[in-house]
Amino acid sequence: MSTEKAETIPLAAGRRHRTACFASELTWGRIVATYSLDVCEEGAFMNVRVAVALFAMSCGSAHAGFDQWTYEKTSDPFSGGEKVEVDYSTSMRSGIFITCDTAGNGLDVRAIAGWEYDPALKAMKPAGKFAFDGEVLFGAEGVTGAFGPNIAGVQFDLAAKDAAAFSAAMKSARSQIAVQDGISNKPHLLTARGSTKAGDELLKCLSTQRKDEAAAASADEGDTTAVTAGINMAVFLGYLVALEKKCPEYRIRPELTEFKGVDPAILETAALHLAGETVDAQAEIANISCESVAAKIVETSGLSSDELWSMQ
Structure with missing residues (x-):
C-alpha cells in the first residue's frame, strides 16, 4: 500500500x-x-x-428472522473461514444483525434503526449498551452508517472477550435481549426466542477463531x-x-x-x-x-x- x-x-x-x-x-x-x-x-x-x-449489508434477507433469532452458516471464499450470520428483524427496515467469521476476530454487531440516514449522524460517536433479561452486560462505542437503501444504523465491533461474553449471555437469555444503539430514542427490545441456538453457534465460531497474537495483530492492521x-x-x-x-x-x-x-x-x-x-x-x-x-x-x-x- x-x-x-x-x-x-x-x-x-x-x-x-x-x-x-x-x-x-x-x-x-x-x-x-x-x-x-x-x-x-x-x-x-x-x-x-x-x-x-453490499456484501450482505442490505437490511432485507430471505433468511431474516422476524421477531426471533435465526442464524445461517456459509463458507467465505475470501477469508477462508466460515461465517455465522445471526439476525433478528423487527421490521423490513430495522433489526439486529451479528456476524462472526472463524477466520476473523470477535463479532460485528449492527443495529439498524429503521429510519433514513442523516449526514449529521456521521459526526456522532454512539454509546451503545447490551442487556440480557434486564441486566446490562456492557457498553460499547459504535460507528454510524447508512445500510441498504439509506437506512441509519450503528456498527459495534466487539473484541474477543466482549464477543464471548455477549454470545454466552445470548445463549442463556430467557426472556429478553435489549440493544441501545446510541442514535435512536428507544432501545431495540427483542425476545429471546431462538437465542439459545444462535448464541451457541456464535460461541462455536469464536472458539475456532485465530488465537495466535501475532496473527491477530496482523489482522487488526x-x-x-x-x-x-x-x-x-x-x-x-x-x-x-x-x-x-x-x-x-x-x-x-x-x-x-x-x-x-x-x-x-x-x-x-x-x-x-x-x-x-x-x-x-x-x-x-x-x-x-x-x-x-x-x-x-x-x-x-x-x-x-x-x-x-x-x-x-
Whole structure:
C-alpha cells in the first residue's frame, strides 16, 4: 500500500478528501477495483450499491428472522473461514444483525434503526449498551452508517472477550435481549426466542477463531488499512455520483461499474459510508459549476475526463 498523503479538495472549507490517496492505494488509474453502480434509464444515478448486494449489508434477507433469532452458516471464499450470520428483524427496515467469521476476530454487531440516514449522524460517536433479561452486560462505542437503501444504523465491533461474553449471555437469555444503539430514542427490545441456538453457534465460531497474537495483530492492521481504503473509495464515488446527479451530462463510464480485484473488506466499508459521502458531496458542490467540480475530480484522481465520463 502506498503511504502517500491524502490531498485536500478545496470544494468547500473545512472538509478533507482522500481520493488521491485512494487512487494511489488501489491503482485506480489502472482500474483495479470492484463495485457496482446502478444507473436509471435517464442516465442519473438513482441508486448506488457495492456489488453482491453490499456484501450482505442490505437490511432485507430471505433468511431474516422476524421477531426471533435465526442464524445461517456459509463458507467465505475470501477469508477462508466460515461465517455465522445471526439476525433478528423487527421490521423490513430495522433489526439486529451479528456476524462472526472463524477466520476473523470477535463479532460485528449492527443495529439498524429503521429510519433514513442523516449526514449529521456521521459526526456522532454512539454509546451503545447490551442487556440480557434486564441486566446490562456492557457498553460499547459504535460507528454510524447508512445500510441498504439509506437506512441509519450503528456498527459495534466487539473484541474477543466482549464477543464471548455477549454470545454466552445470548445463549442463556430467557426472556429478553435489549440493544441501545446510541442514535435512536428507544432501545431495540427483542425476545429471546431462538437465542439459545444462535448464541451457541456464535460461541462455536469464536472458539475456532485465530488465537495466535501475532496473527491477530496482523489482522487488526489489515482491518485498519481496509477501513481507510474503503472510506477513500466512498468519498471518491460520492463525488462522482453527486456530480452526475447535478449534471447528467457527466455520466460515469460503464467500465467503471465492472472492475474486479478489491478486498471485500474495502467494499464493505465503502458501502457503509457511500450514502453519507454522496449526500455530503451533493451539498458541497451545489453552488459550484459542473466544470469546476469535474476538474477537481480529474486533478485528484489521476484519471482523465475520458476515463471517467461518457459525455452526453
